[in-house]
Amino acid sequence: METQKKIALITGANRGLGLEIARQLGNKGMIVLVGARNEMAGVAAVEKLSQQGIVAHFLPLDITKAESIAAAVNQVKNQFGWLDVLVNNAARLPVKPEDQHNPSDISQELLAEYMDINFMAQVATTQAFLPLIRLSSAGRIVNMSSTIGSVTLTSEPLHQNGPKPARLAYAAAKAAFNMFTVTLAKELVGTGIKVNAADPGLTQTQVGQERPNANTVEQGAKPAVWLSCLDDDGPTGCFFTHWLNHETVNPW
Helix, strand or coil, X not given: CCCCCCEEEECCCCCHHHHHHHHHHHHCCCEEEEEECCHHHHHHHHHHHHCCCCCEEEEECCCCCHHHHHHHHHHHHHHCCCCCEEEECCCCCCCCHHHCECCCCCCHHHHHHHHHHHHHHHHHHHHHXXXXXXXXXXXXXXXXXXXXXXXXXXXXXXXXXXXXXXXXHHHHHHHHHHHHHHHHHHHCCCCCCEEEEEECCCECCCCCCCCCCCECHHHXXXXXXXXXXXXXXXXXXXXXXXXXXXXXXXXX
């Protein structure tokens, strides 16, 4: 067991939003585990964080493969013994033209691909690490979501942040992930573990980099970082975004 510092695992942390969440949590004194499929990219991210004085470790993790998840759990268990924070950040984003289909013509294959990665894999990862999180004195699970998965906002015809019909697969998977967040939070009431969803908004990463009104990556990471560091009297089963310099509750 290396330390009594808090241990935070961020999936998909080798670049972009995940890397920034890792950086901010590391600057708060946490040991950050950079979860990534690509070893070269993961190691490079760890080196970048280490150069900033952050204690970081590369954790090989492909959330779509059960054997990879199991190996990652064993590595964390053997090296640290528990896990304080899990940020489910790895996901498939709707950035390719072939990902855009209206509800009337979307294929079952595309729906399944998004549900597998953005919902089923997230659930599997959380379930696998939950025994280690239960060993923490203040476990925190943060699920990276989006207003695109909000049924309430989608039902408002003029809401500018609602999903376009062509993004049904992504929106449906995020909506399912939101439901998992709420139900898991209810299941874990009384355990000290808090489960919340974080919406980074449109950020200047691969999806939002061409939008001048997009959040900076630093701004987009703030809800997840805040939720990762909640006090014992903090919220659970909620959906937050960063708006006008503070965290605001999103409707489900």
